[in-house]
Amino acid sequence: MTSARDDVLSNIRRSLGVTGHEAPRIAAVDERLARAAPGVVPARGQLDPAARLALFRAQAEAVQASLAVAASAKDVPAEIARYLRDNNLPATLRMGADPRLAAMDWGATTLAVTRGPSAGDDLNAVSHAFAGAAETGTLVLVSGTDNPTTLNFLPDNHIVVLRAADIDGDYESVWTRLRATFGKGLMPRAVNMITGPSRSGDIEQKLLLGAHGPRRLHIVIVGD
């Protein structure tokens, strides 16, 4: 008996009228995979850094994220403490092992910080973004000990720190950045593109925030 794999592939080849050994077809596929050429990239994101930050902000706010700018990394803990206080949220915060977050002086705030992935009982968490895409106000986070994926989805309030210098205009620039970090064709287990807080329109098409993921998404941009 032939395997399902062989059957499916040979059915495809029979329908296409090919053998799978045609050199030009193989070359076309290899070339496309190797080159990973961009297609149509929206002009919207092709901006200088200041305008790109402004576009990111406008797009993120349009999808109900809130956003604050911290002049430098050392101002981030105070900004997060302020955010939680202003929203009447408890002064607790879970985070991973990201060295950029670890280097911040959390002791200068009253926040009770816990570390590691979430088991589902955390109200607030902070992650450090890998990059941002200004065209849609999208955050890009990668999995690992630095920023555990569970922090993106289980807490009610997700705070994400993003360096202004890591804001790209478009998704294609983010892929270039990913390949530079992880290698061509290689990926971390999860890359999470996040555009606003969780929502659902499944009941009578009414848009409601906080479906299964975070009810609030707060972005802290770090300048230089």
Next chain:
Amino acid sequence: MSALPTSENFKANAHAALGDAQLQKALGHVRVNFIERRASAAAGLPEFEALRDSARDIKNHTLAHLDLYLEAYEKNVTASGGRVHFARDAKEACALIVDICKAEGARNVTKGKSMVSEEIGLNAAIEAAGMAAVETDLGEYIIQLRGEAPSHIIAPAVHLNKEQVEADFRRVHTALPEGRNLDAPESLLAEARGILREKFLDADVGVTGANFLVAETGTSIIVTNEGNGDLTQTLPRAHIVIASIEKIVPTLEDASQILRVLARSATGQDMSVYTTLSTGPRRASDPDGPRAYHVVLLDNGRSAMLGTEFEDMLRCIRCGACMNHCPVYHAVGGHAYGWVYPGPMGAVLTPSLIGVDKGGHLPNASTFCGRCESVCPVRIPLPKMMRHWREREFERHLSPASVRYGIGVWAFFAKRPALYRLAAGIAMGALGLLGSARGRFRKLPLAGGWTDHRDMPAPQGRTFQSQWKAKGGRTR
């Protein structure tokens, strides 16, 4: 759950739907919301039409090289520690998934939204094997409680009103206080969130679909708004992706092109909230994520569509725009189509997947107004393909005798232009006289199925051909 197809009974199903006041009220939301939102999202991106061309071309290129891209994808999934399984049909796919769940010692299986899962009837298979299958997308959860199939591919519970959802929650969530207030959609959502949070944390295996499979990296991509797909795939010991073979795209760049038209066409968002790229299981140093990652690749009739006049249908990215813009869908909703895929895309795909004997009536559920094709992000010529099915159905003599006779008569005249002009002129004059009083027909002999629920415009004066001639067009 995937019910057995009732597509053969489209006419009866449609008739019942038209008389269902509750359903008609719910369908009002589709007519307004989806259309306006898509239009403004498309207008907001100057490159939108160019991106539709790009998306179409990427899909065509991939389909023409599908065997090679599948091999590349499989190689890269394996290199990242995942496993790829091929399934010829629904039964094989269900068996593969049930076996993986059993090997994991699973009792609870959570599910992200997946049309392919509906297509193969996966929940029934998991339950038959003694495990619990829980849908976690809010709309899917609601219809699972009701034992229904989705009525829309991206808004599965769009046929329901909130009072019905409240009644279902009260019937099923019996551990909660009886006197609780569930008047508002907000309170219904909060209740579902609480109940499903427990299910996520208890799950042994999570099953999701995929919007894209990226050959370059061996990555599966899901696109959601709720975050349920992410909790489904991140928390359990194992993540199983069930996807059909045409979901492959070559590179991350190619996926980005299609992402830019997907959400805009579907919900009118520029980007859905969560676009998640998953590559293999948890790495040695990862603190969370599944320890096993499987992909089940389903054929189920698709390889046989390649190289035929239905190949274009394999470009479909399941955005739902065609049904959102379809006057027939607006009138009868999704369940009337009798199987998993409704609307224009369902009318074309269903006969391919379940056979023309069972799904062959669906291509008649069209007014050929062409709106579906005009909004399809990958430019699938849906009306043309419905016509192909009608021709095939006609050839197979499966059409009801009245239809066959009607087309036969038309064909006879169409091949004889002089006679056609004469006959059309006579008919036009007769109809014009009959209908001229109000300009519309409330009833038309032999067209009861049409005029029961809408008026047939009365012909205004002259035939198309005579007007064409008068305006300087040429006739043979």
